[in-house]
Amino acid sequence: MNVVLATLNAKYIHTSLALRCLKAFAEPEFKVDVAEYTIKDPPMAIVSDLYRRKPDVIGFSCYIWNIEETIVVIDMLRKVLPEATIVLGGPEVSYDTEEWMRRLPAVDHIVMGEGEETFRDLLRELAGSRKFHFAFGLAYRKNGEIVLNPGRPKLDLGTLPSPYRFAEDVPALPNRIVYFETSRGCPFSCQFCLSSIEVGVRYFDIDRVKADLTYLIDSGAKLIKFVDRTFNIKRDYALEMFRFLIENHRGCVFQFEITADIMRPEVLDYLAEHAPPGIFRFEIGVQSTNDETNLAVKRRQNWSKLVRTVTKVKESGKIDQHLDLIAGLPHEDYDRFRQTFNDVFALGPEELQLGFLKMLRGTGLRIEAEKHGYVYMDRAPYEILGNDLMPFSDLARIKRVEDVLEKYWNAHRMDRTISYLTGEAYPSAFDFFQKFGDYWEEKGWQRIGHQLEDLFARLWAFLRDDANPEMDLELTLGLLKIDYFLQHKYKPRKVWWEERVDKDEWAGLLREAAAGLGMEERELAKRAALERLPFDYAVWTAEGRVSRENETLLVVLYGGEEAPPKLVSLARGGSRVGRAIR
Template identity: 35%
Template sequence: MTKIVLSTLNARYAHASLGLRYLRANLGKWRESSLIREFVTGQKTEEIVERILESQPRILGIGVYIWNVEETTRLVAQLKVVAPELIIVLGGPEVSFEIEEQRICALADYVITGWGDVSFASLVRQLMSGEAPPTRVIAGVQAPLPAIASPYSEYTEEDVDKRHLYVEASRGCPFKCEFCLSALDKTAWPFPLETFLADLESLHARGARQFKFVDRTFNLKVDTSLAILEFFLAKIAAAPEDPPFVHFELIPDHLPERLKEAVSRFPAGTIQFEIGIQSFDPVVQARVSRRQKNEVAAANIAWLREHSKAHLHVDLIAGLPGEDMSGFADGFNRLVQLAPHEIQFGILKRLRGAPIARHTREFGLRFNPDPPYNILSTAAIDFATMQRLSRFSRYWDIVANSGRYPRTLPLLLEGNPFQHFLGFSDWLYARTGQTHALAQERLVHLLHEYLCKVRELDATGIGDALISDYRGTGGRSRLRFEVGATARVTPRKRDAGSTPVRQARHLRT
């Protein structure tokens, strides 16, 4: 009989919750009486309630995050109406701070803040033995990492076959960037390397080929980083026709020669680096306690682009305290010149508990009071301008980051990338009133209209570039401006193997 259900709402089906698997792996004798039930945001709440209750659990543990807190609040409220006897325990970053302000915390029976790996198991033992914990809010115990049971055997065959597998070689972060909850960590703690490599071996043997490392600082300890890279290089060498795809978060100004040598040996389509630049302004960096050697970081990105086949996904944040449009534009243009495959243009968020809130009064920071707590305006960027930047971010993702327009994008950006794309973004919103549900064929025609009629660029060159891009990503319809165009590209089928589709598109440029 199932006594414990562990659940959360993931942003997508492909995301398998690592946190739930840690909880189940550490339940001890109660593990066999538990199961994991994962859902996706957007599912009907009543259907989720029905699925959770069908196994008649006594305890429900729910992971609460910024992307699911609103829907999870509705879920908990319904559960308390339909099954008031069910003991609901919350955990996760969204309920680890400002607890007294949150309706979901008032609805639940217990809230575990911080680390929950062993604290949830301890609470379950108390509840199952009939003990009443002295408080509703329980501070999670940070157990030594060797004492935490490995979660990776909790990934099912369906997970291995169809979903991204999240893994971590370490926890915590030694840096103090105030927009991040990791600023509250004292340092980074490594898991025992030999045990972790054995876990990777087991996952790979089961057929796992996509690994996403959630470590904040993968390249902090070079010896450990090299051991993990060599593990995956050995797998690639043994079966080059069936390589893994690995994602790491990289500190941008720490890339010693030993790491460069290892990274340079990865073939295309097998490794991705997420690199947090966030801002190139040293004054802004100092203000938010971000230590970064900008020249070294830029040189490392340039080296990776030129001498490795790694896919580079680089982050910038708009809305940091004191940074105006001009400063952000300078940083954006500098990053475009470094030519990473993707620039993740994010809008600052006030995560619960993050120290960034201390700048609110001095720099006029006004945040959305509801999730995702995005910045609405600052003393340097008013609300209307922040809205323009938000649309820029969305359009940049579907035009530039998508990898669908490798020939057209340089024509659009040439000269001043930020100003030209902002101009396109403003025009596109005025023309369509939409930031979503823009079909590819429609977007191709809109790009053609803007570049030819508004920017008055060479119509033949624009037409040829757009046709090649459209055909190169599988488009088959005849476009309205095709008459007289000469360029043609044979439609490409999706690449086989483990490389994600969007990254695979960038390999063709």
């Protein structure tokens, strides 16, 4: 048989671990090809490529982010390859499977749950006697009826071959994300998450894990994301893995999902002392800081211990942190979610991901949706449209917060400015992002594209129009200019603000800066951007206060692709020189 396993990834840089696990288990009995596309690819292009492969069996890995696009492809394939066997698997079709079989007549089989052994057994039956009732965990059709076989016991992970060592994957390793698992299962019972359905955690042998990671690193992998639901649930295992990766990273970056409130102090101390800066990233699901909410979704979370962990990691300066929130959880209205947002933003994560509750098939929250008055999308991703405390109007407003949060905080285009606005100029971070998000939508900017200078100019337009009495506009404009200059590797050809320095004055500023830095004027003119600030920037950076005793001559020196720009502030009229290097 010619077997092809396919999926539609969210982005090109993503790779499918599931397909490789199925392929590794099915071989050497069956030759299996892997075909990966993206949800942005035209269905006709996907179908044409699969048709060219002339498959006898086509399997699709299905998730909430790709199921609707996959259905379009399946319906087309059934018409052009009427004899092919079409199989679905993955978390999206492992629940309500009979409903999926009824909805999708083009599908012959669905693999439910952990799929390696079930898919291999299906291939055996397709190649042999076709007695599908022998394949546990399989849904199929018989005489027009839908049959769901009993589920199979959990696999012994020690019997699974490695999915990381296919020679055809090696050329792309430096340019794509490698997904890696050291365990399966989750110890927690969060009712919005599919992982809560599987009880217990199983681990792969640690020596095998180390060998696979060494192979990937040696083969050129640059970013490995661990898909373990709670990487640090087993302290000794996690500590040993951290130690191994620190000793063998060779420039590769590793991302983990961790539960912050169970991270042991000795692990944090070890990472603070030994982890090289930049090789680890932590993703931490906070979701809500409301105890009543966490209790309702069966989520155990010790906020004080979580804060301790996030703070200690941040203070070490070694590890970037990505913190997650979910809007729309039970017992959390708009005002209470505002508090959750501000609680988490105050921790200063490098990235704050604001998501919206999705009523996933099989989860406890979906089963009890009526209890909290939930209404949600009928089709994937099943995002909520409201509940008894959070109407659609509030969710729509929070969506505007998400939009500008992504552009202006998570992208780190203007950290100095946003830190001032969220920390001093507005009552809270949430209030700033909400006001700006409302303004952004009012202007219709969500429907158009944005260059770098557009983002700065639009924030400045909002700040001028908002007329916030608590904000120092001159300080804000100065910080915006600094952030803009530091976003460039080379001296920018244009600026987004109205320049008020004439040619003669600029020449005078150049002479002053050259003298202060001990550089030739001609060399400085090529490499530097100059700007006047009506306050003392060195005092601001050192003491956090605005001093207008000295004007600042701002000099930004550019070093090209290899060297980041260097910011130098010269206090005009005084001998003091303050330096701040990004």
